[in-house]
Amino acid sequence: MFKNKLIQTTTILTLFAILGASLVTFGYSVTRERIVLNEKMVLLRNLNALVPAEKYDNDLFNDTKIVHDALLLGYKGSVMVYRARKLGQPVASIFDTLAPDGYNGKIQLLVGIDYNGVILGVRIVSHKETPGLGDLIDIPRSNWILGFNGRSLTNPTSDKWKVKRDGGIFDQFTGATITPRAVVKAVHQTLQVYNKHKAKLFTIDDTKQETAKSKITEK
Amino acid sequence: MSEFTQEFKKITREGLWQNNIGFVQLLGLCPLLAVTGTFINGLGLGIVTTLVLIASNVMVSLIRKRIPSEARLPIFVLIIASFVTALEMLTKAFFYDLYLVLGIFIPLIVTNCSVIGRAEVYASKNPVHYAFVDGLMMGIGFTLALVMLGSLRELLGQGTLFSQAELMFGQGAEWMTIKVIQDYQGFLLAILPPGAFFGLGLLIALKNSFEQKVN
Numbered sequence: 001m002f003k004n005k006l007i008q009t010t011t012i013l014t015l016f017a018i019l020g021a022s023l024v025t026f027g028y029s030v031t032r033e034r035i036v037l038n039e040k041m042v043l044l045r046n047l048n049a050l051v052p053a054e055k056y057d058n059d060l061f062n063d064t065k066i067v068h069d070a071l072l073l074g075y076k077g078s079v080m081v082y083r084a085r086k087l088g089q090p091v092a093s094i095f096d097t098l099a100p101d102g103y104n105g106k107i108q109l110l111v112g113i114d115y116n117g118v119i120l121g122v123r124i125v126s127h128k129e130t131p132g133l134g135d136l137i138d139i140p141r142s143n144w145i146l147g148f149n150g151r152s153l154t155n156p157t158s159d160k161w162k163v164k165r166d167g168g169i170f171d172q173f174t175g176a177t178i179t180p181r182a183v184v185k186a187v188h189q190t191l192q193v194y195n196k197h198k199a200k201l202f203t204i205d206d207t208k209q210e211t212a213k214s215k216i217t218e219k
Numbered sequence: 220m221s222e223f224t225q226e227f228k229k230i231t232r233e234g235l236w237q238n239n240i241g242f243v244q245l246l247g248l249c250p251l252l253a254v255t256g257t258f259i260n261g262l263g264l265g266i267v268t269t270l271v272l273i274a275s276n277v278m279v280s281l282i283r284k285r286i287p288s289e290a291r292l293p294i295f296v297l298i299i300a301s302f303v304t305a306l307e308m309l310t311k312a313f314f315y316d317l318y319l320v321l322g323i324f325i326p327l328i329v330t331n332c333s334v335i336g337r338a339e340v341y342a343s344k345n346p347v348h349y350a351f352v353d354g355l356m357m358g359i360g361f362t363l364a365l366v367m368l369g370s371l372r373e374l375l376g377q378g379t380l381f382s383q384a385e386l387m388f389g390q391g392a393e394w395m396t397i398k399v400i401q402d403y404q405g406f407l408l409a410i411l412p413p414g415a416f417f418g419l420g421l422l423i424a425l426k427n428s429f430e431q432k433v434n
Contacts, residue, residue, distance in 0.1 A: 023302075
């Protein structure tokens with residue numbers, strides 16, 4: 001009797017496990033393509049905010065290169081760069097980079113730089129900064145981030161690439177200096193990396209392989 | 220029919236007021252406190268939780284006579300987890316911007332004790348149509364709690380209502396945002412986690428004092 005009960009219970013439990021698993025599998029197969037598309041759309045929207053779609057004609061999303069420069073980019077050591085071209089000529093590049101030293105950890109940002117090394121724009125992709133204080137770096141909260149537009153390594157000069165409290169030209173926020181300081185530093189570093197790697201940045205060589213390989217090691 | 224109306228009234232009163240998940244049972248506090256920074260965030264999580272409550276209640280009620288009582292809890296958990304996972308993927312596919320905001324709180328619905336609570340206390344003992352109404356009303360009650368707390372914190376914190384409505388209603392819904400207080404400097408405490416506790420405490424106190432007055 002007990003044995004029968006045990007078998008019955010086990011069978012029913014197994015049945016429900018299978019049922020649940022099939023529901024999840026079905027949901028996954030139905031939504032997978034759309035989810036990938038959504039993720040791509042959001043990234044493209046961010047990229048196009050920095051380099052408008054009419055400025056380039058290549059497949060920006062897939063035209064990427066990994067730049068390694070451990071010295072400049074904190075502990076991450078490498079950065080993904082999206083390259084915009086028109087009629088085969090380099091137009092601009094977008095660095096998917098990190099500010100490692102935000103108030104609450106890493107701040108992920110996109111830095112768009114035109115071919116001459118002038119900043120087209122900066123956007124925050126993700127951050128965990130304090131709501132109401134540090135999150136003023138993000139565009140719906142304030143226009144602070146637009147202050148980078150048109151800046152370059154010579155505008156202002158290197159010693160002025162800081163927040164005002166440190167003797168630079170960029171605003172900090174009342175009660176939050178660490179967050180803008182981290183972003184200013186990351187943008188400045190990105191410009192330096194761009195300048196250093198500019199000559200090789202737009203070559204097509206075996207970048208595809210490199211991208212694939214780096215992605216694997218990152219995961 | 221009159222029996223149904225009676226039960227229907229009872230369920231509605233319980234779900235929305237007397238036994239409200241957010242204000243009386245105080246279950247699901249993690250999402251209740253964490254995502255209610257704005258009206259829209261509260262509404263989004265409320266709707267997803269309601270869908271999970273309905274789906275799990277109906278499912279549990281359907282199988283209530285066929286499952287052995289020793290195995291019922293694991294089965295409830297399996298059902299709830301499957302529905303939540305499916306709903307998470309649906310949100311990710313069709314309301315991606317909202318998903319970016321609610322993010323980790325959707326999977327956390329699995330741990331919202333109110334869902335398994337309703338399955339155990341109500342759905343496993345009542346027919347399907349009652350279980351459905353119970354899930355719906357409990358969900359609406361919870362959504363109301365989320366939305367009220369969200370409105371309160373948004374209003375105090377940033378002086379707006381319905382900000383970021385486009386996350387839920389798509390591009391072009393920005394007009395819904397109401398700037399209630401012009402040139403508001405913001406009140407940080409309301410947005411930060413302690414503000415959620417203060418807000419919830421305040422709303423519960425209001426509800427209790429209202430009840431006392433009526434009685």
